[in-house]
Amino acid sequence: MGMTITVIKNMLKKPATIKYPKKKSDISKNYRGRIVVDREKCIGCYLCQIHCPTGAIVVDPKDKKAYVDIGRCIFCSLCAEVCPVKCIHFTNEYEKVSKDKEKLKRQ
Amino acid sequence: MHRTMFPIGPQHPSLKEPIFLKLYVEGTVIEKAEFDLGYAHRGVEEKMENKEIDTTLHAVQRTCGICSQCHSLAFLNAVEPMGQIRIPKRVALQRMVIAELERIHSHMLWSGVMMHEMGLETLFMYYMREREKILDVFDELTGNRVHHSADLIGTMKMNFSEEDIEMISKTFDSMKDKLEDYRRSVEGHDVIRDRCIGKGKITRADAVKYGLVGPVARASGISYDVRVNAPYLGYQFVKVNPVVRTEGDVHARTLVRLDETFESMRIVEEACSKIPKSKVPKYPVKRIFHGQGAGRVEAPRGENFHFVKIDMAKTKRVKIRTPTVANLVMYPKVLQGADITDAPVIVMSMDPCISCMERVAVIKKGKTEVWSSHELFRGKKHD
Numbered sequence: 001m002g003m004t005i006t007v008i009k010n011m012l013k014k015p016a017t018i019k020y021p022k023k024k025s026d027i028s029k030n031y032r033g034r035i036v037v038d039r040e041k042c043i044g045c046y047l048c049q050i051h052c053p054t055g056a057i058v059v060d061p062k063d064k065k066a067y068v069d070i071g072r073c074i075f076c077s078l079c080a081e082v083c084p085v086k087c088i089h090f091t092n093e094y095e096k097v098s099k100d101k102e103k104l105k106r107q
Numbered sequence: 108m109h110r111t112m113f114p115i116g117p118q119h120p121s122l123k124e125p126i127f128l129k130l131y132v133e134g135t136v137i138e139k140a141e142f143d144l145g146y147a148h149r150g151v152e153e154k155m156e157n158k159e160i161d162t163t164l165h166a167v168q169r170t171c172g173i174c175s176q177c178h179s180l181a182f183l184n185a186v187e188p189m190g191q192i193r194i195p196k197r198v199a200l201q202r203m204v205i206a207e208l209e210r211i212h213s214h215m216l217w218s219g220v221m222m223h224e225m226g227l228e229t230l231f232m233y234y235m236r237e238r239e240k241i242l243d244v245f246d247e248l249t250g251n252r253v254h255h256s257a258d259l260i261g262t263m264k265m266n267f268s269e270e271d272i273e274m275i276s277k278t279f280d281s282m283k284d285k286l287e288d289y290r291r292s293v294e295g296h297d298v299i300r301d302r303c304i305g306k307g308k309i310t311r312a313d314a315v316k317y318g319l320v321g322p323v324a325r326a327s328g329i330s331y332d333v334r335v336n337a338p339y340l341g342y343q344f345v346k347v348n349p350v351v352r353t354e355g356d357v358h359a360r361t362l363v364r365l366d367e368t369f370e371s372m373r374i375v376e377e378a379c380s381k382i383p384k385s386k387v388p389k390y391p392v393k394r395i396f397h398g399q400g401a402g403r404v405e406a407p408r409g410e411n412f413h414f415v416k417i418d419m420a421k422t423k424r425v426k427i428r429t430p431t432v433a434n435l436v437m438y439p440k441v442l443q444g445a446d447i448t449d450a451p452v453i454v455m456s457m458d459p460c461i462s463c464m465e466r467v468a469v470i471k472k473g474k475t476e477v478w479s480s481h482e483l484f485r486g487k488k489h490d
Binding site: 016028029030031032050051052053074075076077078081082090 | 158159161162163165166169236239246247248249250251254256259264265390
């Protein structure tokens with residue numbers, strides 16, 4: 001009897017998965033998606049470059065502004081914490097895939 | 108009779124970890140077992156030399172995908188006493204909530220994989236479905252599902268709000284009945300009982316002799332838990348009742364982990380009710396310049412140990428000893444005399460996490476030499 005109830009329940013229930021490209025899942029409030037540097041505010045203090053665990057964020061010595069290589073970023077948000085002017089933040093965008101590796105650099 | 112070597116791994120459908128088990132069999136009985144390591148090369152410890160302390164904290168979490176918070180806690184336990192940093196109650200309890208949630212999801216993942224090893228695919232699916240809810244809680248609390256990156260030296264990145272705590276209790280309410288149901292079926296299921304009871308037996312004396320840790324030791328009757336024996340973080344505020352069984356076989360190990368899931372749920376609920384209203388301190392709290400120390404925590408698999416040396420505000424050396432190192436030495440002994448069909452179940456019952464355990468060591472002609480990450484990348488040793 002127990003088995004019958006389970007089978008009927010499972011037939012009437014919605015699936016646990018989401019049909020991804022058609023329907024997108026909800027994004028949490030703390031979600032860390034694409035990393036964005038506000039280069040107007042950036043003062044080129046090199047703190048983010050010193051602290052980055054993977055070397056994804058690098059300050060260009062020519063214009064003294066930070067640039068991010070998304071391919072190397074591990075989304076730990078340490079750069080956003082150490083930034084003295086708070087010019088680094090994370091957006092909700094999670095589709096960051098590209099076929100070209102070069103496009104991921106210098107964002 | 109002819110003696111045959113039966114290989115399992117490094118790539119094998121029944122093992123998800125890169126370990127090479129050599130089982131010497133006569134008929135179907137294992138006469139002798141050996142294991143070979145070194146199939147996953149990692150440069151974690153070398154990567155953390157001469158880095159900022161905060162950088163190391165975020166890098167050290169990437170050692171393991173399942174118990175990332177435990178690595179960060181062990182590191183913080185080693186580092187924070189160096190700078191005489193006393194963490195506030197809110198930070199201690201918040202860190203503890205994440206660590207205990209991690210234990211729940213690790214044990215549920217293990218239960219699922221264990222059921223899969225025994226051929227019970229339905230229970231595997233059920234466990235994975237419930238585990239997904241815990242990952243959603245992580246997503247809501249910290250922003251990441253696997254590597255939380257929630258900690259900083261002396262503080263945390265977020266304050267848990269009332270809604271967060273409510274969401275945790277709501278998730279637990281939706282899971283508890285189902286998990287109790289699954290536990291009942293694991294305890295009484297004929298197939299599981301036949302495959303588990305009396306298999307892979309570890310006596311108390313052996314567990315003491317080989318220095319086993321975590322649920323494997325607790326299933327053999329040793330009441331050893333770092334949370335109880337050396338309380339860290341918020342474990343002074345919340346009492347932990349260690350789950351101990353005396354049978355020492357695969358079934359006992361399964362039930363110890365399942366019961367620990369419920370115990371962790373109770374701890375999380377108690378810790379959530381005790382979180383004070385104050386906010387976490389602002390980053391940076393304090394800079395640490397010199398010192399060395401060790402930290403240990405109870406990871407889902409057992410005792411996790413970190414040794415850290417800091418010089419000129421940079422980490423000079425981080426030594427990580429994961430719980431699998433302690434439990435792995437038991438394999439040859441426990442597999443000896445077992446039937447070959449029981450080998451996957453016995454191997455899985457110890458919850459091996461080989462990839463977290465591996466460090467870089469290249470063995471050449473009997474001599475051991477250590478390579479740096481740069482040399483590994485180039486593929487040859489500097490002269």
